[in-house]
Structures are given as structure tokens and as C-alpha cells.
Amino acid sequence: MNWEPWTGCYAASDGCANCYFYGPNAKRHGQNTITKTDKFDWPIRKNKNGEYNIKGNKILATCFATDFFLPEADEWRSVAWAMIKERQDIDFLILTKRIDRFKVALPDDWGDGYDNINIGCTVENQSLADQRLPLFLSYPIKRRFIAASPLLGEIDLSAYLKTGGIDHVTASGESGRDARICDYDWVLSIREQCINAGVTFWFKSSGSLFKQNGVVQKVNPFQQGNVAKECGINILNGKRLF
Numbered sequence: 001m002n003w004e005p006w007t008g009c010y011a012a013s014d015g016c017a018n019c020y021f022y023g024p025n026a027k028r029h030g031q032n033t034i035t036k037t038d039k040f041d042w043p044i045r046k047n048k049n050g051e052y053n054i055k056g057n058k059i060l061a062t063c064f065a066t067d068f069f070l071p072e073a074d075e076w077r078s079v080a081w082a083m084i085k086e087r088q089d090i091d092f093l094i095l096t097k098r099i100d101r102f103k104v105a106l107p108d109d110w111g112d113g114y115d116n117i118n119i120g121c122t123v124e125n126q127s128l129a130d131q132r133l134p135l136f137l138s139y140p141i142k143r144r145f146i147a148a149s150p151l152l153g154e155i156d157l158s159a160y161l162k163t164g165g166i167d168h169v170t171a172s173g174e175s176g177r178d179a180r181i182c183d184y185d186w187v188l189s190i191r192e193q194c195i196n197a198g199v200t201f202w203f204k205s206s207g208s209l210f211k212q213n214g215v216v217q218k219v220n221p222f223q224q225g226n227v228a229k230e231c232g233i234n235i236l237n238g239k240r241l242f
């Protein structure tokens with residue numbers, strides 16, 4: 001289940017070049033203006049009996065079609081944090097390419113972080129990993145994961161994984177007609193790093209161009225999750241992220 005309190009986004013880094021929502025071939029082309037949606041207060045909206053419309057014990061993927069930390073959403077984010085705090089019975093999963101803006105508009109009572117938030121920092125290549133992950137690890141966040149997505153090259157995450165501050169890593173190739181290749185060797189390397197650090201790992205999607213044993217395979221958008229799953233390399237230990 002997704003919650004998109006605002007819509008619109010624009011590129012933050014190399015991984016945004018072929019963004020499904022706002023890239024050159026996006027279905028929602030041109031929506032770079034950031035606006036609140038009519039679902040803004042959805043997590044706390046109640047029915048006529050005074051019960052929340054969204055029942056508890058759920059994972060709510062938050063801002064997966066925009067970015068939770070966009071500067072244009074600073075004012076709204078304070079209200080979003082308050083709604084998240086109110087719904088302690090829901091796990092809010094936030095994925096961002098703007099972790100450097102994490103502290104802007106953070107609530108006063110944040111402390112070590114709220115229990116019901118899991119934040120994912122996206123890293124697409126080594127240089128972005130080295131820029132974002134030291135910041136990510138320095139912030140008071142109770143549950144953190146890394147999304148190597150879209151994976152654009154070999155990445156060494158070992159130094160960050162061995163801190164013990166990262167719970168989980170996902171890896172995905174890029175999707176779309178101009179997608180760049182995802183090399184299976186890069187995926188296996190990240191998996192190995194996770195094994196060495198005792199961190200769970202999920203190969204979520206092969207992307208549109210998947211290179212395996214030197215051969216590049218074109219993968220239909222509806223098959224990319226299956227192709228990744230069929231590789232049989234997930235180490236989830238019962239963990240459910242989405």
C-alpha cells in the first residue's frame with residue numbers, strides 16, 4: 001500500500017535520468033511542480049464511526065512516486081511527521097535520494113527517531129554511496145536500509161555495512177526504454193558484502209537490460225521482479241520490507 005502526500009519531483013542525481021515518473025519518457029511527463037495530493041491526510045482520515053480508514057498493522061510505502069525530503073515539501077513535512085507519529089500501528093517506509101535534507105523540518109520530539117519509520121537511502125554508484133551513506137549513518141534513525149537502485153556500477157558498501165547501522169540492502173536494475181545495463185556480478189558482489197556483514201539482502205528487480213554470464217538480456221517490465229527472484233539469491237530471514 002502506498003501513501004503519496006505530495007506529487008511531482010525532479011532529478012537529484014544520476015539515478016533519476018530515466019525516472020519512471022518524471023524522466024524523459026515518463027507517463028506523467030512534465031509534473032515537476034510539487035503539489036499536495038488529495039491523499040495528504042490519508043493515514044489519519046477517519047470514517048463516520050470515528051475509525052481510521054486505513055487499518056493498522058500495515059506497511060505504508062511513503063513518497064515512492066516523489067521524494068519525502070524535497071525542499072518544496074518542507075512546510076508539509078512537519079504535518080506529515082505528526083501524522084506518522086499518530087499512527088504508531090503503521091510502519092512507514094520512506095525511500096529517498098535526498099537524505100542530506102533529513103534534518104530539515106524534523107519534529108522537536110524526534111529524539112533517537114520514531115519506531116514506526118524505516119528509511120531507505122538510495123545509492124546508484126560508489127560516488128553517491130560515499131556522499132550519502134556517512135550522512136545517513138550519522139543521523140538519529142532507528143531503522144535504516146540501503147537501496148542500490150538503479151544499480152549503475154559496482155559498489156563497495158562494506159565500510160558502511162560493518163558499522164552495524166544498516167538493517168537491510170536491496171538491489172535493482174534500471175527500468176525503461178533507455179535503461180542502462182545491470183550487471184549480475186555487481187548484484188552478487190553486494191550480496192557477498194551483506195553476507196559478510198550479517199545484513200539481509202533482496203534482489204528486487206533485474207531492470208530492463210540484465211547482463212549475466214556476459215550476455216545482455218532484454219527484460220519485459222512485468223518480468224523484472226521474477227527474473228530477479230529466479231536468481232534465488234535473496235537472504236531475507238523472514239524479513240518483509242514491502
Ligand code: SF4
Nearest residue numbers: 009010011016019066
Ligand atoms: S528522486 Fe525519485 S521520483 Fe524524484 S526524479 Fe529522482 S527517481 Fe524520480
